[in-house]
Amino acid sequence: GAGVSQSPRYKVTKRGQDVALRCDPISGHVSLYWYRQALGQGPEFLTYFNYEAQQDKSGLPNDRFSAERPEGSISTLTIQRTEQRDSAMYRCASSLSPTSGYFGTQYFGPGTRLLVL
Amino acid sequence: GQQVMQIPQYQHVQEGEDFTTYCNSSTTLSNIQWYKQRPGGHPVFLIQLVKSGEVKKQKRLTFQFGEAKKNSSLHITATQTTDVGTYFCAGPGGGGADGLTFGKGTHLIIQP
Numbered sequence: 001g002a003g004v005s006q007s008p009r010y011k012v013t014k015r016g017q018d019v020a021l022r023c024d025p026i027s028g029h030v031s032l033y034w035y036r037q038a039l040g041q042g043p044e045f046l047t048y049f050n051y052e053a054q055q056d057k058s059g060l061p062n063d064r065f066s067a068e069r070p071e072g073s074i075s076t077l078t079i080q081r082t083e084q085r086d087s088a089m090y091r092c093a094s095s096l097s098p099t100s101g102y103f104g105t106q107y108f109g110p111g112t113r114l115l116v117l
Numbered sequence: 118g119q120q121v122m123q124i125p126q127y128q129h130v131q132e133g134e135d136f137t138t139y140c141n142s143s144t145t146l147s148n149i150q151w152y153k154q155r156p157g158g159h160p161v162f163l164i165q166l167v168k169s170g171e172v173k174k175q176k177r178l179t180f181q182f183g184e185a186k187k188n189s190s191l192h193i194t195a196t197q198t199t200d201v202g203t204y205f206c207a208g209p210g211g212g213g214a215d216g217l218t219f220g221k222g223t224h225l226i227i228q229p
Contacts, residue, residue, distance in 0.1 A: 033216055040224075042205050043160065045216025059216055074168065091159065106150075110157040 004109035006092050012115045013082055019078045021112045025094030032075050033106060034067055037089045043108075049075060062100050082116045121208050123220035131228050136193040137229035140206035147209055149182060149189045150217065155202040163191075193225075201227050216227075 005024045013019050025032050031050050045059040051072040060066070064082075069075040075116035079086055089111045097104030120143045130136050139178065148167045152160040164173055166182035166189060173180045179192045193200055203224045207217040 035216070040221075042207070042219030042222050043217070045210055045218065048216050054218065056210075058210075093160075105162045105165070107162070110159055 003012040004092055004094055004107050006090075006112050008112060009110060010113050012117065014117050015082060015084060016113075017037065017080055017082055018078065018080045021079075021090050021114070023028065023075045023077070023092030023094075023109060025075070025092070026096075026107055029094035029096050029107075030072075031034065031095045031097065031104075032069055033093045033095075034075070034077050035052070035091045035108075037091055037111070039089075043091055079114075082114075084116050087114055087116045119192075121206060121218050122222040123206060123223050125223055126221065127224045127226065129228060132198060133195050136196050136200070136225055138191050138206075140189045140191075140220055142187045142208055145186050147186075149159050149186075150207045151180060151189075152205045152207060152219075154222070156221050158202075160205060164219055169222050177206045189215065196225070198225050198227050198229060201225060 004026055007022045021095045033048045034046040036046055037043045047057040047060055047067050048055050049069040052069050060096055064080045067077045087110040091108055091111045093106040093108045122141045124139050128136055148165055150165045151163040153163055154160045164180050170184045171182040171188050178196045180192045189199050191204055197225055203222040205219050205222045207219045210216045
């Protein structure tokens with residue numbers, strides 16, 4: 001596609017439910033990143049993939065959060081047993097370059113706004 | 118861990134005035150990136166600076182990377198209403214992490 005797409009755009013769920021957020025990166029982009037952005041704040045790094053391999057998950061808040069990218073393209077961020085504090089905008093970004101420590105341009109998707117009631 | 122601080126948090130200017138936002142890191146950065154996020158939008162890449170003392174221009178925008186590679190600035194000359202948004206600087210994650218560490222951003226508000 002022309003850009004990074006994410007679905008759903010909005011998700012309202014009840015506390016305790018599991019949610020799965022999807023990211024479809026720009027075709028051919030090797031690296032895929034997940035961020036969380038609170039209102040009025042900058043994006044906060046969660047995790048990152050090169051191809052299908054999860055390179056770094058140091059930013060995941062706890063073990064309720066997990067991510068996968070099984071075929072090196074689409075990625076899913078899963079939050080189990082959601083809590084109200086998980087409410088935020090979840091953003092995905094992709095970049096052409098897999099080089100660690102020197103980043104190519106990151107292209108962000110529109111985000112999924114998650115509200116946990 | 119690495120922190121990236123930006124000031125000011127908010128900046129109100131009259132249309133036509135200049136605007137500057139500053140970014141400071143607690144550690145030396147291999148590179149720094151700048152992003153713009155319009156209200157209701159997503160961050161959009163503006164530029165990447167790599168070299169010590171580097172200065173890059175994009176029309177009315179001037180980006181600088183400090184000699185020590187621990188600070189950076191973005192200056193906009195003669196602001197226009199289209200410049201409204203939040204400007205973020207971002208550096209490579211600290212501690213070997215690969216994700217970007219973003220500042221909290223400077224929210225630019227322009228009064229016509």
